[in-house]
């Protein structure tokens with residue numbers, strides 16, 4: 001199975017993409033043109049796949065930049081065809097089919113008519129077929145939906161008269177099925193983001209054996225440390241985000257304010273490396289944590305570190321206020337490295 005490394009979780013950060021290529025992925029994919037431009041500008045030469053459906057308004061840029069794009073709309077494939085012809089190029093398309101997750105994809109009964117029309121278009125090669133699961137509807141990859149994909153492949157190949165290059169049936173949700181030996185052998189391509197970045201399969205979000213879960217850490221600086229009550233004092237209405245948070249009365253506590261907030265990260269997806277630190281909440285620019293029962297006594301100017309889930313990593317990568325610092329660990333986990341600093 002060939003693997004395309006998906007870099008959208010880190011906004012196409014070149015250091016991460018290079019690490020993916022060193023690790024053996026055969027190509028890179030992202031959902032944003034901006035991220036792919038960033039990778040290309042960093043001099044990373046590989047095959048690039050656009051994972052989000054191209055906009056009709058952007059076909060020019062897609063044909064000029066991308067090697068393979070995923071598609072589900074004939075009008076877009078027609079526009080790609082016209083552009084490719086004008087440029088004297090052939091653009092590869094992977095047709096996405098809908099198998100139940102209800103995000104992008106051609107309904108399976110519309111696939112063959114779609115292909116019949118697409119085959120007539122010059123400048124277009126139907127390079128592969130793919131499906132995406134566990135993203136919108138949370139539908140789990142199964143023997144049934146994978147068998148359905150393979151069935152469609154057979155019908156499609158009979159129609160076009162050649163073997164498709166990529167039968168792309170897997171993302172980070174497909175690992176359990178794969179190791180159980182239940183992924184059909186015709187499925188020969190995977191698009192993997194989260195499992196590479198965070199070391200988890202995405203059906204149960206279990207850590208995958210032999211991988212690190214702390215390749216990304218968020219460090220935030222303490223701006224204030226004060227003893228304060230655990231319950232707000234005075235009549236209460238909505239917080240800054242229009243919500244009415246609930247608080248438990250745990251008496252007075254030592255609270256630290258950090259210089260990250262909801263604008264920079266998904267608070268619910270952060271885990272403090274110091275397990276004695278508890279996250280109390282956040283506004284757009286502050287994270288409020290309880291450091292009452294920590295062995296370390298934290299002071300202003302010191303840093304706390306957090307591991308991140310995918311949503312938190314994505315937002316931190318997108319925030320212009322969060323600075324990226326790549327480390328080369330030589331195979332140690334980030335945690336071990338920090339422990340030794």
Ligand SMILES: *Cc1c(COP(=O)(O)O)cnc(C)c1O
Nearest residue numbers: 006051132171172191192193194
């Ligand atoms: C984001 C994305 C992926 C990668 O998914 P992971 O769960 O991060 O592996 C694969 N395919 C498509 C179409 C995507 O949008």
